Amino acid sequence: AQKVTQAQTEISVVEKEDVTLDCVYETRDTTYYLFWYKQPPSGELVFLIRRNSFDEQNEISGRYSWNFQKSTSSFNFTITASQVVDSAVYFCALRSVDSSYKLIFGSGTRLLVRP
Amino acid sequence: DTGVSQNPRHKITKRGQNVTFRCDPISEHNRLYWYRQTLGQGPEFLTYFQNEAQLEKSRLLSDRFSAERPKGSFSTLEIQRTEQGDSAMYLCASSQGNSNQPQHFGDGTRLSIL
Numbered sequence: 593a594q595k596v597t598q599a600q601t602e603i604s605v606v607e608k609e610d611v612t613l614d615c616v617y618e619t620r621d622t623t624y625y626l627f628w629y630k631q632p633p634s635g636e637l638v639f640l641i642r643r644n645s646f647d648e649q650n651e652i653s654g655r656y657s658w659n660f661q662k663s664t665s666s667f668n669f670t671i672t673a674s675q676v677v678d679s680a681v682y683f684c685a686l687r688s689v690d691s692s693y694k695l696i697f698g699s700g701t702r703l704l705v706r707p
Numbered sequence: 708d709t710g711v712s713q714n715p716r717h718k719i720t721k722r723g724q725n726v727t728f729r730c731d732p733i734s735e736h737n738r739l740y741w742y743r744q745t746l747g748q749g750p751e752f753l754t755y756f757q758n759e760a761q762l763e764k765s766r767l768l769s770d771r772f773s774a775e776r777p778k779g780s781f782s783t784l785e786i787q788r789t790e791q792g793d794s795a796m797y798l799c800a801s802s803q804g805n806s807n808q809p810q811h812f813g814d815g816t817r818l819s820i821l
Binding site: 596625627629634635636637638639642644683685689692693694695696697698699700 | 738798
């Protein structure tokens with residue numbers, strides 16, 4: 593079975609704080625992709641990053657960074673120096689190449705950044 | 708790149724009515740996906756097309772639901788005899804041919820059943 597767990601339902605931080613959003617996944621497939629999407633109040637899911645299962649190198653893009661660890665089946669997302677515009681629901685998703693093109697989403701983490 | 712376009716943005720209808728939603732994918736994308744999202748949950752996969760062929764359907768897609776992509780471009784999702792439980796956001800996404808390409812989502816159609 594494939595599953596994505598985002599245990600943090602809601603996180604509230606004050607602007608400029610760093611925040612980490614956790615994502616744990618389950619799959620039996622050896623080849624898979626992991627994704628993070630942002631859903632602002634407007635509703636559109638915005639693609640942030642894709643990682644494949646063979647590339648455990650961490651990635652940084654501006655204030656965003658991602659930590660992929662196969663040993664713990666985790667793909668965590670850190671926002672450094674958070675801003676009010678970062679307030680949104682963030683979804684982690686999994687796609688196993690061997691079985692399907694569909695995305696399996698977690699239940700999301702709502703991030704509120706207060707000024 | 709105009710993005711994925713969905714119409715209408717909102718649909719309010721009475722229980723038992725039929726509704727149809729439209730999705731226009733990014734023009735060069737050959738794969739098109741439909742998802743459903745209820746409040747407080749992540750999107751759940753419904754079905755996907757490669758060009759005009761419907762290649763996978765979720766068990767969530769009951770016989771009251773039908774999706775088409777007749778010319779391999781836009782797609783429609785029809786729900787017949789709507790029920791209260793159909794109230795949700797219906798999201799469309801598209802992607803290019805390679806399996807590692809991300810899916811790009813539209814703004815969704817929010818369906819409310821009275």
